[in-house]
Amino acid sequence: MRHPGSKDDETDRCHFSKSSAQVVVLALTPRSSHRRTSIPVRAIFYGLPVPLGLPTVEAWPEEPEWERRRERNARRYSGIVITNDSVSIRAVRTSDSSQWAELYRGYRDFYELSPDDSIVERVWTWINDDSNEVNAFVATSEDRIVGLAHYRRFSRPSTGSVGIYLDDLFTDSSARGASVGRALLSELSALAEREGRSVVRWITAENNTRARRLYDLTATSTKWVTYDLTPGTL
Template structure:
């Protein structure tokens, strides 16, 4: 039985293990400072970031979804942004990612939000199969601009 729920204070170790695997999957350098910082964010009710956990047997965490609200000025609405979705490789194909996405859709609907949006790497083919079957792929491209150290004028 798969249960989707909010991450709780006593989930720290299991969440951290999954988050480290997520970061490793995307070839991000191991950094416990990041793990600690993100844990602080998702367990702080006043922070914009939050997290869902997917558990089996009521105890074993097998998936995580980090999310936050975001303003959509072009439509005058607010959406739900999925920052990170990760399922333990030993539990892929069991519908856990789909259940996490479904819970995010329910949350968005219950709160009058206009969309659940996310990005993924082009080469993340396994996840893209799920995403293509669960959501509409947009025509938007993503760009990253490096910060400029100069002071604003």
């Protein structure tokens, strides 16, 4: 999904509306320690719908051992065992079309977004169009796509720099607990460092306390509030 108006004022993501969305803006500063894509920390990635249809990134924090065992057993019973070591991150390829579409449909269903396949096709076209700002990483395990991250670069007039904005992050249910989402965040941090970008930014729901426990460990919550203005309403 594209988030309109990437070139904004000092907030870099500010939109004006009669009412504020209950979201929190987070920023991840590129660091060399984020080069690893296999992360030993377990996190179960999950999500809840966010008001106004805003893109979101969700996660569950460390869980008790019995819950981790249940998650591992669920994957084994389904014939799929995914571990931290088996996950790798790479740029999306044109040959990923069907697997990406299946996972992105799952993402849209999970967040109660429109199931319209024309939107899925349009986003895939954006990703594969060099003139479009939207890019994607995928997480794979034994040639199977188990996670995706859609991102784009955005200009920041307040700092005279360019950052990376994370629009969508999603992990297949079979891979939750294998730190796939955190590995994708790590790859984005490493990309930002290589390119000399100033920040990696995303938003999440204010009341998403479980996810924010993870984000508080990997990024910084900012003071900015996000607004949406519906076109033609003023």
